[in-house]
Amino acid sequence: RTMAMASSSGEVRRRKNPQKANPDASHPSSPPNNFNSPTHQKRRRPENNHEQYSDDNGNFRSSSGSPNGSNAASIKKEYDEYAWFAVFLMALCYFIVTRGGQSSRGGVLSSFSKPYHVVSSSVAVAVAEGNKEKSEKLLRSIFYIEKSQKDENSLMLIPNHRLEVILSSPPDLFNIVGVEESVEECTYNNEVNNQNQNSIPYLSHLSSTTWVHDEELGRGYLLLADAGRSGRIWRWEVGGGPITIGRSLNMERSGCRSGLWVNADGKNIGNGTCPENLFGDSSEIEKGKMSCSKSSTSDLSASPPLLGSASLAVELTRNAERSTVGANIVVAEWGEKRIVRVEGETGARTPLVVLVPHPSVGEEHQQHQQWRRVVRPNHLTYTPFGDLLFSDNFLESGSIPDDNAPYNVGVVYRRREAVHVLPIPAEQSRDAHGWTAATDGGDHGIENIDVLFQTRGFIEGMALGADLSTLFVFVTTDTVHFGKTKRVYKVRLSADEDDQDSDDGGIDKAGDDDDEFAVFHEMNATDCESDVRDPSNGSKLTVDEKGTVYLIECPSSVTLLDKEDGNVVGTLTLDKLQTQGKYPSLSSPLTSISFGEDGYLYITSPSELMRIKSRVEGMPLPTNLVVPPPSKKA
Numbered sequence: 001r002t003m004a005m006a007s008s009s010g011e012v013r014r015r016k017n018p019q020k021a022n023p024d025a026s027h028p029s030s031p032p033n034n035f036n037s038p039t040h041q042k043r044r045r046p047e048n049n050h051e052q053y054s055d056d057n058g059n060f061r062s063s064s065g066s067p068n069g070s071n072a073a074s075i076k077k078e079y080d081e082y083a084w085f086a087v088f089l090m091a092l093c094y095f096i097v098t099r100g101g102q103s104s105r106g107g108v109l110s111s112f113s114k115p116y117h118v119v120s121s122s123v124a125v126a127v128a129e130g131n132k133e134k135s136e137k138l139l140r141s142i143f144y145i146e147k148s149q150k151d152e153n154s155l156m157l158i159p160n161h162r163l164e165v166i167l168s169s170p171p172d173l174f175n176i177v178g179v180e181e182s183v184e185e186c187t188y189n190n191e192v193n194n195q196n197q198n199s200i201p202y203l204s205h206l207s208s209t210t211w212v213h214d215e216e217l218g219r220g221y222l223l224l225a226d227a228g229r230s231g232r233i234w235r236w237e238v239g240g241g242p243i244t245i246g247r248s249l250n251m252e253r254s255g256c257r258s259g260l261w262v263n264a265d266g267k268n269i270g271n272g273t274c275p276e277n278l279f280g281d282s283s284e285i286e287k288g289k290m291s292c293s294k295s296s297t298s299d300l301s302a303s304p305p306l307l308g309s310a311s312l313a314v315e316l317t318r319n320a321e322r323s324t325v326g327a328n329i330v331v332a333e334w335g336e337k338r339i340v341r342v343e344g345e346t347g348a349r350t351p352l353v354v355l356v357p358h359p360s361v362g363e364e365h366q367q368h369q370q371w372r373r374v375v376r377p378n379h380l381t382y383t384p385f386g387d388l389l390f391s392d393n394f395l396e397s398g399s400i401p402d403d404n405a406p407y408n409v410g411v412v413y414r415r416r417e418a419v420h421v422l423p424i425p426a427e428q429s430r431d432a433h434g435w436t437a438a439t440d441g442g443d444h445g446i447e448n449i450d451v452l453f454q455t456r457g458f459i460e461g462m463a464l465g466a467d468l469s470t471l472f473v474f475v476t477t478d479t480v481h482f483g484k485t486k487r488v489y490k491v492r493l494s495a496d497e498d499d500q501d502s503d504d505g506g507i508d509k510a511g512d513d514d515d516e517f518a519v520f521h522e523m524n525a526t527d528c529e530s531d532v533r534d535p536s537n538g539s540k541l542t543v544d545e546k547g548t549v550y551l552i553e554c555p556s557s558v559t560l561l562d563k564e565d566g567n568v569v570g571t572l573t574l575d576k577l578q579t580q581g582k583y584p585s586l587s588s589p590l591t592s593i594s595f596g597e598d599g600y601l602y603i604t605s606p607s608e609l610m611r612i613k614s615r616v617e618g619m620p621l622p623t624n625l626v627v628p629p630p631s632k633k634a
Contacts, residue, residue: 119574119610120163122154126568135569139560142548142616155570160613163572167236167247167609169203171588172228172304204228204277204304206604207378208539210312211596211618213324220324220597223250223312224609227537229275230335231255231308236609238598251342252277255308256335258433261373262307274335275305303606306537307335313380313388315341316419316626323382323621324597330418332377332390336433339377339390341421348429351438352418353377356392359411359454373436379462379539381471383493384625388418389452389471391459393536410459410475412452412491420629453491453517461541461551466563466619469493472520472549474541484525486553488541488566491517521551521566528554538591538604544616550601555589558603572612594618 123143126135136155139145144161157163205228213220221237233251256262256274315328327344330352339353358370375394382388390413395406424432453473461474471491478484540552547563557573574590588605595618596602600611 116164116166117168118162118164120157120572120612121575122151122156124154124571124573125152126570127153131567138548138562139570141546142544142560142614144613144615157612163574163603163610163612165608165610167203169607170201171607172201172204201607202232203234203607204232204308205306205537205606206591206609207309207537208311208592209594209596209602209604209609210314211324211594212314212326212329213322213597215321215325222596222602223329224604225254225309225312225331227255227306227308227310227334228304228606229277229308230257231333232277233309233312233331251309254331255310255333258336260434261337262335275307310334310376310378310537311380311390311539313382316382316384316386316621316623318386318419318623318626318628320623322597323623330380330388332380334376337373337375337377339374339380339388339415340432341423343423343426346423346426348424348426349432350421350423350429351432351435352388352421353390353413353415353449354435354438356411356413356449357451359409359451378537379459381462381464382418382621383414383464384468384622386417386419386626388415389413389462390415391462391473393458407456408458408478409454410457411454412459412462412471412473414450414452416448416450417627419626452493453489455489457487458536460536461539463541463543463549464619464621465490465543466545466547468621472541472543474551474553476525476536486523486525487519488521488549488551488561489517490520490566521549521561521568523553528557539594540590540592542594543619544595544614545619546616547619548616550593552590552593552603558590558593 123139123145125132125139139155143155144158146156146158149155203224204226206224207227208225210223210225211220212223219237221235224234224236226232226234231254232249233254235248235250237245237248253274259272259274262272262274309331311332313330314324314326315330316323317326320326329342329344330339331342331349332339337354338351340349340351342349353374355371356374358372374392377390377392379391380388381390391410392413393408393410396409397406421438452471455473455475455477457475457477459473460476461472463472464470465472469492471493473489473491474486475489476484476486538552542550544550548569549561549563549566551559551561553559557571559571560569561567562569588608590603590605592604594602595614596611597617599613599617601614603610603612
């Protein structure tokens with residue numbers, strides 16, 4: 001009975017609990033407490049469109065009748081449908097800002113987009129050769145020329161296709177001063193730096209550029225070799241979209257790392273020391289790690305020590321789609337006095353050239369050839385067969401009875417089958433700095449390196465001709481009687497790669513036979529209008545796909561030569577010499593010229609990168625002629 005009462009009371013309690021929540025449930029006419037009933041839904045349906053309620057199946061729905069998840073997906077879908085329009089508007093705004101108007105990059109709002117600075121807007125037509133129509137026709141096929149011209153001797157370039165500076169750095173003013181002079185001069189430099197947001201120099205002495213095509217990215221980029229101080233290799237690229245990626249550091253200390261082969265010059269660097277790549281940091285100046293420049297304008301143009309990377313080349317790959325495709329980069333290291341190949345997979349630096357035969361003239365040296373370490377290797381050029389051509393400039397002691405003063409000697413060498421030199425392991429790369437030959441075993445490679453051309457002068461440029469069987473060599477000779485003379489030699493390369501070997505182990509020199517070379521173009525330095533100091537370090541010659549030769553024979557202009565007779569076709573001259581900051585006498589002579597695969601011709605000065613739009617490309621190099629892998633000599 002007690003249990004029944006408890007059960008009965010429990011039932012009552014269970015009945016009372018819902019009644020407390022819904023007092024109307026005890027009324028006979030009241031409907032059951034069902035939240036899913038149509039009557040309750042109608043009474044409880046929210047008026048706010050964003051409020052949710054439960055339907056008959058227990059699903060939460062919005063006031064519009066659709067489930068909450070599907071409603072969010074529907075809204076997201078609507079946004080996705082109009083996303084392309086937002087991207088289109090942004091791209092259109094960028095196009096308007098950067099592609100129209102009067103500036104180099106143009107645009108109605110070009111003043112806000114900081115357009116590139118135009119340094120040359122016209123090309124002069126050569127009239128002295130007597131064939132002006134031919135010259136003008138050739139220039140129009142190379143550059144983008146306006147249809148209507150005011151000056152018959154000068155062709156105006158289309159506004160968006162002129163020579164423009166795309167990368168600029170304050171000059172690297174390297175000069176050692178005493179401690180008593182440091183405070184005053186550093187303060188002066190800091191005042192100049194404070195007026196320039198880009199006051200810290202990062203380009204020391206640009207000497208060459210080369211184009212690299214990346215198959216994974218589907219586009220290419222430009223590598224810039226900096227020969228100043230210990231050297232750097234910079235990378236300049238434009239992204240696949242409308243935004244320029246710009247510059248990035250590709251390699252630090254690209255020319256000097258160990259200091260084993262650095263000789264003290266008594267002024268700038270010590271024996272066995274690689275100069276620091278420190279530019280304009282006042283904190284480093286206070287620590288004594290960097291020098292300041294003197295205030296006199298005569299000392300401001302003093303160049304920094306050149307121990308960096310002077311020249312670059314992409315290693316030729318057999319049967320590649322193009323010659324610029326390759327993971328390995330060849331670098332001429334001035335601080336280490338050698339030519340190395342930077343392996344793309346491991347980063348190891350495989351020595352390709354360390355010792356070269358001395359260009360002895362007398363017959364007494366033929367049997368016992370002298371070898372020496374390269375001094376200033378430069379102008380790296382691959383042949384279609386996989387051989388590496390390079391130049392070397394050095395001072396020779398006076399051997400002429402009437403002249404005991406040292407003089408410049410320029411030599412063009414060939415490293416046979418350089419593409420087949422085996423890579424060294426990464427752990428051996430550091431020890432290779434101390435090697436006195438291209439291999440640890442001391443093998444000179446006497447059968448693989450020979451002399452193609454030698455001259456008493458300074459080689460400033462080198463490039464293969466359009467027929468791939470000739471080599472153009474740009475030489476500057478400075479003598480007391482004739483002054484500074486600039487010549488372009490046309491050197492014939494032998495088609496038979498084996499006919500250069502001789503039984504007596506001698507060297508074949510193209511300069512020994514008049515049929516092997518000829519003067520293609522000649523001029524005197526006094527013909528240059530500019531009196532700017534012309535640096536002798538750089539790659540100042542290139543050839544386009546039609547065979548036209550481009551030459552920097554004057555500090556502030558590019559000369560175009562006809563491929564047949566070497567006559568001047570036209571001249572691309574800077575509108576005015578570039579100056580930096582407060583230094584009106586500090587100009588920027590041109591140092592190198594080369595073609596990219598993006599439709600531009602690239603030109604450098606020590607601290608600037610310039611480009612001009614071109615209708616032609618650089619001379620293509622076939623890859624199917626590379627000799628098969630390796631012979632026993634390689």
